Amino acid sequence: MSRIEFKNVRHAYPPAKGQELVYALKEVSQVWEDGGAYALLGPSGCGKTTLLNIISGLLTPSEGSILFDDQDVTQLPTADRHIAQVFQFPVVYDTMTVFDNLAFPLRNRGIAEARVAERVTEIAEMLDLSDRLMQRASGLTSDGKQKISLGRGLVREDVNAILFDEPLTVIDPHLKWQLRSKLKQLHRQIGVTMIYVTHDQVEALTFADKVVVMHDGGVVQVGSPVDLFNKPKHTFVGYFIGSPGMNVLPCKLDKGQPVFANNLLSSGYPADTDLSGKLEIGIRPEFVRFAEDGIPVEIEKVEDLGRYQVVTVKHEAALIKMVVSEDQVIPSESPQIQFDPDNLRIYRDDWAVEANDA
Amino acid sequence: MRKTTNQKAWWLVVPVLLLVAFNAFIPLMTVVNYSLQETFGNNVFFWEGVTWFEKVLHSDRFHASLLRQLLFTGMILAIEIPLGIAVALSMPRKGPWVSVCLVLMALPLLIPWNVVGAMWNIFALPDIGLLGYSLNSMGFDYNFTQQPVSAWMTTVLMDVWHWTSLVVLLCYAGVCSIPDAYYQAARIDGASGWAVFRYIQLPKMKRVLTIAILLRFMDSFMIYTEPFVLTGGGPGNTTTFLSIDLVKIALGQFDLGPAAAMSLIYFLVVLLICWLFYTVMMRNEEQ
Numbered sequence: 001m002s003r004i005e006f007k008n009v010r011h012a013y014p015p016a017k018g019q020e021l022v023y024a025l026k027e028v029s030q031v032w033e034d035g036g037a038y039a040l041l042g043p044s045g046c047g048k049t050t051l052l053n054i055i056s057g058l059l060t061p062s063e064g065s066i067l068f069d070d071q072d073v074t075q076l077p078t079a080d081r082h083i084a085q086v087f088q089f090p091v092v093y094d095t096m097t098v099f100d101n102l103a104f105p106l107r108n109r110g111i112a113e114a115r116v117a118e119r120v121t122e123i124a125e126m127l128d129l130s131d132r133l134m135q136r137a138s139g140l141t142s143d144g145k146q147k148i149s150l151g152r153g154l155v156r157e158d159v160n161a162i163l164f165d166e167p168l169t170v171i172d173p174h175l176k177w178q179l180r181s182k183l184k185q186l187h188r189q190i191g192v193t194m195i196y197v198t199h200d201q202v203e204a205l206t207f208a209d210k211v212v213v214m215h216d217g218g219v220v221q222v223g224s225p226v227d228l229f230n231k232p233k234h235t236f237v238g239y240f241i242g243s244p245g246m247n248v249l250p251c252k253l254d255k256g257q258p259v260f261a262n263n264l265l266s267s268g269y270p271a272d273t274d275l276s277g278k279l280e281i282g283i284r285p286e287f288v289r290f291a292e293d294g295i296p297v298e299i300e301k302v303e304d305l306g307r308y309q310v311v312t313v314k315h316e317a318a319l320i321k322m323v324v325s326e327d328q329v330i331p332s333e334s335p336q337i338q339f340d341p342d343n344l345r346i347y348r349d350d351w352a353v354e355a356n357d358a
Numbered sequence: 359m360r361k362t363t364n365q366k367a368w369w370l371v372v373p374v375l376l377l378v379a380f381n382a383f384i385p386l387m388t389v390v391n392y393s394l395q396e397t398f399g400n401n402v403f404f405w406e407g408v409t410w411f412e413k414v415l416h417s418d419r420f421h422a423s424l425l426r427q428l429l430f431t432g433m434i435l436a437i438e439i440p441l442g443i444a445v446a447l448s449m450p451r452k453g454p455w456v457s458v459c460l461v462l463m464a465l466p467l468l469i470p471w472n473v474v475g476a477m478w479n480i481f482a483l484p485d486i487g488l489l490g491y492s493l494n495s496m497g498f499d500y501n502f503t504q505q506p507v508s509a510w511m512t513t514v515l516m517d518v519w520h521w522t523s524l525v526v527l528l529c530y531a532g533v534c535s536i537p538d539a540y541y542q543a544a545r546i547d548g549a550s551g552w553a554v555f556r557y558i559q560l561p562k563m564k565r566v567l568t569i570a571i572l573l574r575f576m577d578s579f580m581i582y583t584e585p586f587v588l589t590g591g592g593p594g595n596t597t598t599f600l601s602i603d604l605v606k607i608a609l610g611q612f613d614l615g616p617a618a619a620m621s622l623i624y625f626l627v628v629l630l631i632c633w634l635f636y637t638v639m640m641r642n643e644e645q
Contacts (some may be wrong), residue, residue, distance in 0.1 A: 058546075077545075079548040082454060084546060104557075
């Protein structure tokens with residue numbers, strides 16, 4: 001087991017003819033602590049899988065280096081990195097039994113057959129596959145197959161990290177939950193570093209201690225689920241995490257302080273804070289409420305989601321979503337709203353202005 | 359509600375029945391008809407029962423042809439299948455060379471059988487053919503018109519040249535359908551090149567390979583035109599395969615009865631071997 005470090009890693013795939021070189025991964029420097037449960041969260045095409053394949057060595061990055069415990073492994077082949085990886089679609093060796101599948105990585109490394117049997121039995125026990133060891137792997141359902149893929153990683157005693165590339169995509173919803181808690185349990189049991197790629201925020205937030213949010217080839221924020229929800233550092237994080245996502249509204253500067261709809265939003269910014277550039281405020285729908293003397297709005301839409309209501313209101317051109325409790329009466333005449341000042345954040349060119357954190 | 363029966367729908371089956379009758383059943387039955395009778399022309403027939411079948415099954419000539427046929431088919435399968443797999447695996451899977459390779463591979467398949475025979479005949483002639491002349495000037499004693507071994511070599515080589523492409527194309531399709539994740543998983547599991555072939559590529563090719571073997575078996579077992587043009591079944595009878603022999607009996611000697619009996623036995627042998635092979639392959643699949 002080891003600590004994995006990315007130093008200024010950039011990667012570009014060879015461009016198609018006549019097209020410019022595009023970096024799928026733009027400069028990532030990131031440390032994965034030994035034994036952590038990480039989630040890599042981001043929309044499709046943001047470079048998550050590229051990053052994962054660079055860790056496992058399936059890809060060699062165009063620039064930068066990867067260190068395992070301060071040892072440079074950038075040029076090391078996959079087989080020597082002691083990394084396990086579970087793919088989106090279950091990979092099993094069809095002609096082999098479940099036992100042989102699990103034993104495959106060990107046998108390839110020339111481990112004695114007695115030890116192989118011991119390890120396989122142990123891992124099969126963990127994954128509840130014991131009663132199916134002698135079956136052909138091709139006959140299993142997709143969650144069973146995905147367990148085998150996972151098992152082939154767990155069975156090796158020398159793994160530095162286990163990587164998951166959207167492993168639950170093809171699993172039935174009611175089994176997803178089971179497998180996810182299984183993963184969580186395994187993480188606690190064996191304490192190996194796990195990096196879990198997903199575009200599903202629920203999966204990421206329930207699995208990981210630390211979520212790494214990626215956007216457009218770069219890491220925008222690393223933090224605990226609570227941090228990501230309460231203190232999004234980038235408008236993308238605010239928008240991507242939470243349902244519905246954060247309201248991002250344009251705001252103006254008045255006497256050096258941000259103002260939205262003639263309401264002074266915060267005066268906590270020291271006079272020397274740089275507030276030039278595109279200025280926006282971010283407020284989560286949970287922290288917007290109806291009030292007596294606030295910003296006048298029109299009601300656009302009310303969605304009743306059972307336990308709460310999502311109300312879309314409009315101020316001039318800006319649409320604002322708010323989450324209100326089920327028993328909240330939606331005011332019908334000249335409704336006004338207020339933002340909770342403690343949970344309001346200012347973004348300059350999409351990045352949070354940190355002044356009032358201190 | 360009362361269920362109404364309408365038997366008129368049966369008429370809709372008539373076109374198919376007619377089609378099958380005219381292109382399969384009636385021709386087959388004529389053969390059966392000939393195989394049970396003796397005729398001296400003028401549409402005069404005498405009942406013979408199973409005499410012709412007994413005669414064919416006991417004839418040394420039939421045994422020899424069948425043996426030659428089995429040997430030939432066995433040889434070309436033993437060469438074409440491994441060679442086809444090897445070529446398919448070494449073909450590029452992406453990039454500009456893919457189409458070049460595919461076209462090159464498809465070319466032999468587009469050439470008509472008798473042209474292939476004629477081509478190889480000229481190519482292999484010991485006095486003027488490129489292959490024959492070169493072999494002889496290199497000191498090999500090669501003459502396919504006179505030496506059985508040379509004739510066999512040329513026939514087998516010709517079939518390999520003509521049909522390996524089919525195996526290649528089928529296997530290539532099988533190999534291309536393997537998702538990248540399998541190769542990546544194999545790298546992570548530390549699998550050797552041989553293990554990748556044995557546990558990923560070969561199992562994924564199994565279905566297309568079954569088809570390839572069946573097609574090559576049937577085609578080569580019924581081969582006629584190419585060896586007929588190349589060697590005419592000679593020298594002597596050494597390359598007289600089943601269908602060449604059959605044509606000799608039916609059209610050369612006009613022995614319609616024995617020829618019909620032989621056709622039926624021939625047909626049943628092909629059917630039996632295909633059925634056995636397919637059943638065995640599919641049974642493995644289920645286990």
